[in-house]
Amino acid sequence: MQEQSDAARFEQAVLPHLDAAFNLARWLTRNDADAEDVVQEGFLRALRFFGGFRGGDARAWLLTIVRNACYTWLRRNRVSELATPFDEEEHSGESDDPETELLEGADREILRQALEALPVEFREVVILRELEGLSYKKIAGIADVPVGTVMSRLARGRKRLRLSLISRPEGGRK
Amino acid sequence: MSCEGMKTLIQGYVDGELDLLGNLRAEEHLKDCAVCARDLRNHQALRVALGGGSLYFSAPATLRGRIRSAVRAASNPEPRRGSSSWRWMAVAASFALVAIAVGSFVLLRSRPSKDELLAQEIVAGHVRSMMAGHLTDVASTDQHTVKPWFDGRLDFAPPVEDLAPRGFPLVGGRLDYAGSRPVAALVYQRRQHVINLFVWPSADESDARNRMVVRQGYNLIHWSRAGMVYWAVSDLNLNELQEFAEKLQNSTSRP
Numbered sequence: 001m002q003e004q005s006d007a008a009r010f011e012q013a014v015l016p017h018l019d020a021a022f023n024l025a026r027w028l029t030r031n032d033a034d035a036e037d038v039v040q041e042g043f044l045r046a047l048r049f050f051g052g053f054r055g056g057d058a059r060a061w062l063l064t065i066v067r068n069a070c071y072t073w074l075r076r077n078r079v080s081e082l083a084t085p086f087d088e089e090e091h092s093g094e095s096d097d098p099e100t101e102l103l104e105g106a107d108r109e110i111l112r113q114a115l116e117a118l119p120v121e122f123r124e125v126v127i128l129r130e131l132e133g134l135s136y137k138k139i140a141g142i143a144d145v146p147v148g149t150v151m152s153r154l155a156r157g158r159k160r161l162r163l164s165l166i167s168r169p170e171g172g173r174k
Numbered sequence: 175m176s177c178e179g180m181k182t183l184i185q186g187y188v189d190g191e192l193d194l195l196g197n198l199r200a201e202e203h204l205k206d207c208a209v210c211a212r213d214l215r216n217h218q219a220l221r222v223a224l225g226g227g228s229l230y231f232s233a234p235a236t237l238r239g240r241i242r243s244a245v246r247a248a249s250n251p252e253p254r255r256g257s258s259s260w261r262w263m264a265v266a267a268s269f270a271l272v273a274i275a276v277g278s279f280v281l282l283r284s285r286p287s288k289d290e291l292l293a294q295e296i297v298a299g300h301v302r303s304m305m306a307g308h309l310t311d312v313a314s315t316d317q318h319t320v321k322p323w324f325d326g327r328l329d330f331a332p333p334v335e336d337l338a339p340r341g342f343p344l345v346g347g348r349l350d351y352a353g354s355r356p357v358a359a360l361v362y363q364r365r366q367h368v369i370n371l372f373v374w375p376s377a378d379e380s381d382a383r384n385r386m387v388v389r390q391g392y393n394l395i396h397w398s399r400a401g402m403v404y405w406a407v408s409d410l411n412l413n414e415l416q417e418f419a420e421k422l423q424n425s426t427s428r429p
Contacts, residue, residue, distance in 0.1 A: 007245060007246065007249035008268065011242070011245065011272075012271075015238075015245075015272060016271070016275070016412070018233045018238055018241065019232045022231055022232065022237065023231045026231040035231070036234070036240075040244060043241045044248060059391070099216050100212070100219050104219050104222070104223065108229065111224060115224075115229065126224070129189065130224040131391075132391045133409070134391070151185055154185055162216065162220055165223075
């Protein structure tokens, strides 16, 4: 009886956030098949923990669980990625107007490559902020880091993105 | 404030995460400093490039089905009668929602068309309106102030309805641009959520029923009626946004 109502509640509250879960997992695993497996695993974990979910933001709650499932997968399958150092290249000049043009002209493929090249802990904050539209506080909760860390990762991730978008070969223009 | 100070504020400014004082200080500095203003433009250009929706990976429909079966198998429901019938209604309602979601997904997949491009533009328009402190050109809760304001600014007269009695107060209106033409943007509110309603004349006169889309965490509903195209976008949950669309349609049933 209790279980039945929980399952219905779960489908209603959590299943609508499947796209958000898949988008995050797809960006963290960088391929479709693994993202699907990780998301399914995440949903089953979420179902087990659902008794402890007391309302609130179901999307952030689900994303926390799916992110953990992604990291479990990364530790098993892509452990080298978790240890990638983030070398700060210095932006040569100040930002300029040609940069604005290049950023505006970047097509999907160029953007995808630039995002995928970000180390995973920077990639995830950029995805959660830019694609999922979450607040710093929510992202901090999901990634289990202080808000200040979210801000600095976002700043460095964006800087790296801008750098790789403006230094791309001219052939990448739309 | 120095440019160094601005460097620590600019992320928060771009993301709308500064408090009032921080915002004022940032705007003060941006007014006077061309270098930081250019940096801001580049930050915004990056946000717009990333936020177009083309980078969002929607879940495949097969995965949705797989997860639903897995969830049901794991919770092993037993059929019940009588008092729990409302639960079945809840389950049925959630299936219906999923069916609608899958339906609109399939629809969009098969036509990565005009509607998909429009959805991206509408979300970008919504985000811009929230970001740039430019939500309304005419701030008024009075439909008789907002409607005439569009006279002479657009080549059509958008229907303007205040839905305050129905729980969605009108906040104002502004000019915007979507689908390669100037459009009316009407701004409504539900609790702390803002709803942007974009309106313009449709190319053909045919009416179209509600279609729902989710892009970057925003919910969108669009329809056409009596020669006008409507796109509603908000971070409000889909149920309440649907309620908004229905209330609007009921109050603008006349041409």
